[in-house]
Amino acid sequence: MSRRTLVFVACSPHPRSGVSTTARLLTDFYLSRLADVEGFDTDPHAPRYHELFPDRTQVIDIAAIRGQISLFDRLLVDDGVPKIVDVWQRSYDRFFKTVKEIGFVEEAHLRGVEPIVLFHVDPSETALASAQSLSASWRDLPMVVVQNEGAAPLGAYAHETLGHYPSTRRFVIGPLDGAVAKTLEQPDVSLSRLLVAPPPEMSIVIRAALKAWIAPIFTQFHSFELRRRLEGAQFLK
């Protein structure tokens, strides 16, 4: 079985589409399984993702060449450690421009690293156009459409909207009740620890709501991971 180092690029050209939430959930997914994981936050002004995992993430200024070196040179290391990039919406254009200019995707494939775009959908036409543009630029770059029903609800025409996206693979992040969502904003709340040993001071209702929210999301991540392993299984070919 060929195992590849996964690089998840959580992105959206628009704000408030749930990019940092996905980066957080994915990081916690690996941590909950006691797996190593490394993250990169491309918002140097308000690095929310980095604040949640200060020991496992670094803040990158993608506009600076040194920042690009810190990011892309590290992403290209095939060490089996999954890497997660939280692409801030204002870094979106610069990030993919750099990816193109330096030939990152092609080099990653040569080195046994597999970048996967986690594209966060919203109802706008421009989001769809951005996803189609990415897909057209890199035909062999896997894309998973992330539908965050709380941050960027698609409304009644969700199915039709998603049908236009250039990927059939999808993660659905369910909506959270306001009070529960507020709990998540506290930087000391760890989703991975919550599953194993919930903090005793946390309300039982909130704890249950969070677990109910996380469980299907982690199941999707697990299912995705298993599918990738099956696809890479040489003995099945």
Add this chain to the structure above:
Amino acid sequence: MAQRPTKETKQSSAREERPPVVREKAPALAPQRGRPTLILVGADKGGVGKTTIARVLLDYLAANNVLTRAFDTETPRGTLYRFHPDQTSVVDLTSTSDQMKIIDTLATAQVRVSVVDVRAGGLEPALQALQDTGFLDAVAEGEVGFILFHVLGSSIASLDEIAEVAPYVDDADYFLVKNHVNDTTFFEWDPVTHRKYFEKVETAGEITIPKLNELSYEQVEIAGAPFSTFVANRTAEGGPADHSFVLRGYVRTWQNRIADEFDRIRLLDRIAGREGA
């Protein structure tokens, strides 16, 4: 339509004081084995990126399997030589023996393409030397190919060089090179000035060299290796290196864009003397 300067125009220009050149038939260079080509990269102004262009050119020719020798006129210690020591000789273009070293061997050397990186302030003297030695006559006779890459700076003084160079390049493939390495502009924002310099001389075309970010450029400088060696993640000695992939990517993309420019002007066809180039 831009007018090519006539002989009369040339004589009435800034070089009036020069005695008229009697064009005798140039001595034949040698038995032909495919036409040799001399490529001159120069400018009178300093700091416009002449050696950078020469380095990129050597990489481009090597990538296209064109064997090339190079001459660095920045005596005694040349920058081009530092990056391409295996194929570069440091010469003094004002010395007759070094002129012979370049011109007399054009047709006899195994390598048919010679690139000369002319030091700052040396372009006009170099062209004068080429005229005095009869090289330009040999070009006119079609015995040898001559390509001039005139690298421009953003100053009026640099643009004035165009008029000074023009009289020597009747039979050459004369290219104006706009080097954007230093975020330079070439008075595109001032149409009158731009027209004055760029539309009054007949050239084979213009080449635009895009900007390479400073960090990438610096790292290649530190590596002291050709651009292509840096991109291949090798040291100047040929061993494995540990250069940043990001910087290598930027250099590769930059090289490719310049290669597109050389392809656009059909440089390889010109070197080969193919019709239509």
